[in-house]
Amino acid sequence: MKKTPRRHWRPIALFALMVFILMGFREKLQVTTVELKKENAVRLLLLSDLHATEYGENQVELIKEIESLTPDAIMIAGDLFDERRDTAPAFALVEGIVPLAPVYYVCGNHDLQFHHYHSLFSQLEERGVVVLHGKTEVLNVRDRVISVSGLIDPLSISHRELFGYRTHLENLMDLPEADTHVLLAHRPEYISLYREFPFDVVLAGHTHGGQARLPFSRRGLIAPGQGLFPSLSGGVYPYEELTLVISRGLSRFRTMPRIYNPPELVLVLL
Ligand SMILES: [Fe+2]
Numbered sequence: 001m002k003k004t005p006r007r008h009w010r011p012i013a014l015f016a017l018m019v020f021i022l023m024g025f026r027e028k029l030q031v032t033t034v035e036l037k038k039e040n041a042v043r044l045l046l047l048s049d050l051h052a053t054e055y056g057e058n059q060v061e062l063i064k065e066i067e068s069l070t071p072d073a074i075m076i077a078g079d080l081f082d083e084r085r086d087t088a089p090a091f092a093l094v095e096g097i098v099p100l101a102p103v104y105y106v107c108g109n110h111d112l113q114f115h116h117y118h119s120l121f122s123q124l125e126e127r128g129v130v131v132l133h134g135k136t137e138v139l140n141v142r143d144r145v146i147s148v149s150g151l152i153d154p155l156s157i158s159h160r161e162l163f164g165y166r167t168h169l170e171n172l173m174d175l176p177e178a179d180t181h182v183l184l185a186h187r188p189e190y191i192s193l194y195r196e197f198p199f200d201v202v203l204a205g206h207t208h209g210g211q212a213r214l215p216f217s218r219r220g221l222i223a224p225g226q227g228l229f230p231s232l233s234g235g236v237y238p239y240e241e242l243t244l245v246i247s248r249g250l251s252r253f254r255t256m257p258r259i260y261n262p263p264e265l266v267l268v269l270l
Pocket residue numbers: 049051079108110206207208249
């Protein structure tokens with residue numbers, strides 16, 4: 001019996017569908033550039049939610065990629081470590097990037113799952129990282145003055161009170177003279193609180209891009225602290241007072257695949 005043309009296309013359509021689905025599981029590192037300023041821009045490299053994932057021996061792949069982006073400063077937005085994994089890959093990354101540019105770090109909720117998390121912070125400082133909890137530093141680069149302030153994760157505050165988190169922000173409010181004020185904080189879901197303070201840019205992570213994303217979509221499936229279909233899952237969110245930039249993070253877990261959501265480094269041109 002003669003086949004209809006429609007049947008001819010079935011295996012091709014099935015093959016294309018399979019390729020489309022498999023492509024969604026690709027976890028190749030991606031670099032996203034966020035251009036907030038065109039001329040004389042400072043290059044801030046936002047790196048988040050590594051969860052001690054390995055990118056080659058001694059993180060060689062990740063370090064090479066970061067070096068190629070020639071950052072003026074590297075901002076780590078938390079969850080560098082993971083209580084389910086060895087700390088060595090996180091320290092290997094830090095040791096590889098400290099010679100490239102000043103490195104600033106704030107912790108995430110998973111960093112705080114270690115009983116000895118204060119010791120992790122000390123070990124980062126011994127390696128030359130600026131642990132930015134409750135501090136502001138000034139970056140003088142490219143004839144620009146940028147202030148960078150950092151918040152410790154609210155999990156460190158008793159009973160996770162938002163009131164306590166607000167106090168941490170208020171304590172940062174002796175901001176120095178600068179042309180741009182940056183806040184580094186793990187959690188983006190407190191954006192309404194951050195907006196009450198005079199920052200120009202907030203750099204965050206925590207969402208893992210919503211874990212699974214619809215192709216060509218800005219929406220993720222689920223994020224901690226926001227639940228299903230989070231409104232803030234990864235990307236650039238301009239508000240009247242400030243711009244929020246969320247990295248989709250760098251973690252790769254066999255048990256929890258990323259779908260249409262490759263791990264990313266974010267280069268913010270500020
Ligand atoms: Fe995380």
